Amino acid sequence: MKNDMGLIVKTTARATIPLIGIFGAYVVSHGHLTPGGGFQGGATIAGAGILFLIAFGLGEMKRRYNHHLYSALEGLGGLVFLGAAMLGLGVAFFYNTLWHNGPVFNGQPGTLLSAGYLPIMNLAVGLKVFAGLVSAMVAIAAFRRWDE
Amino acid sequence: MIAPEFFYAALIVMIGAFLALLRVFFGPSVPDRVVGVDTLNTLIVAGMVLLGAAYDRTIYIDIAIVYALLSYVGTLAIAKYLQGGLE
Secondary structure (H helix, E strand, O other): OOOOOOHHHHHHHHHHHHHHHHHHHHHHHOOOOOOOOHHHHHHHHHHHHHHHHHHHHHHHHHHHOOHHHHHHHHHHHHHHHHHHHOOOOOOOOOOOHHHHHOOOOOOOEOEOOOOOOHHHHHHHHHHHHHHHHHHHHHHHHHOOOOOO | OOOHHHHHHHHHHHHHHHHHHHHHHHOOOHHHHHHHHHHHHHHHHHHHHHHHHHOOOOOHHHHHHHHHHHHHHHHHHHHHHHHOOOO
């Protein structure tokens, strides 16, 4: 059985995967301004990964997918979230010190570089959700019990 | 500022979505139901855009775009499963 889908699906996936990825990155990075945020944007980018897996097949996905890299990225996302939460540990845990007296991310509310540590946490959660969901989907797709 | 004509258009789209839902419920075969769900996805995207215009919120369009992109992936996954699955 053929491992990938037809020519039309593959060509459409080549056009659509960057679109979904860029839109997911937009949702993640504007998480403090528009609907969405870390989880929603990360799940959207993971949708691009799942589209790659469906359109190009498991063999191509295994060639591009590095288990150690994605595992490390997921851990990095959690650690960045925890590090951002510990930035204002002098006052309290989860104290938004970047917003109150930080060097960056303290712009006018409503602009992109505002809201203190929220964009950093959104990026961390988005990275973690993307890496975790893609890893889970590849693991499920690689699970073969009925073939042998 | 709520424009009523967008609500009427959304109501018409909802009637169409109900008809597509009937195909999902009573479809005799699996591809019938898949086509019904695909039609339902497109109609829901249209309804989201119309309701975003009706409530005069620009940011609601983002959700419609995400839904349009991900419903395509979902339909593709079902099609791949019906075609024979991975491997």
